[in-house]
Amino acid sequence: MRFEGILPENAPDPRIEQARLLKLMPIPVMGLVPQPALEEMDTVGLQSSEDDRGYSEMSASLSYTLWRNPNDHSDPINLADIDEEQRNAHEYVPPWPRPAWLVEHLERLRYPLLWAAVQTSWHRDPSKGPSVDEQLVDHVNYILMNQFRQERGLSGYPWDKPAPDVTVRAVNHRVKVLVDGVEVPAAEIDTDPFVYGIGAELHGGGVVTAVIPRAELGHVRIEFATRA
Structure with a gap:
């Protein structure tokens, strides 16, 4: 959430509108399994695209407070x-x-905040949407672009050359991950010095991905569960 100016004491809670929009998600939203070191933020990042047939794609991102x-x-x-x-x-x-x-x-x-750590993505026509690999790469690069600019040598100057982006060549498929207690094939990015990423297809359609800062990996158990 971003706020500008002085908000009156009775300003409406933006989480109410977020909760309403979240009900439009065609598939369950996934998160990390409950664990002592993580406390889910009660704000959800939502993105969507529409056409004349309604919503064509939607995604929901969860952030967590980290307790070391x-x-x-x-x-x-x-x-x-x-x-x-x-x-x-x-x-x-x-x-x-x-x-x-x-x-x-x-x-x-x-x-500490694990910002946009878990993302659930849905596409109305899966054959036209990004693959698990592409979704994971997009999520990793999104976190790097927003959370690790200084570490990657980026600044606000447009002429600065960005650090190389992560590509699908970095994806490894020799891993599995637990989703609602069931072990499933996964895609993994374990080559970036700042973050670790993993993702999987969901049984009911859609993709779930997680991107965690390497510095905090020791505090986090990466297993997915349907969000209550």
């Missing part, structure tokens, strides 16, 4: 790795009332 020490949320190790300026911005309390949902959202930003 899930047994003690007050442990400083759980705080996000940000500089002092960013931390002061998160802790600043303005002299005007704010919506309760906004205060809650800003509080969560004090902790």
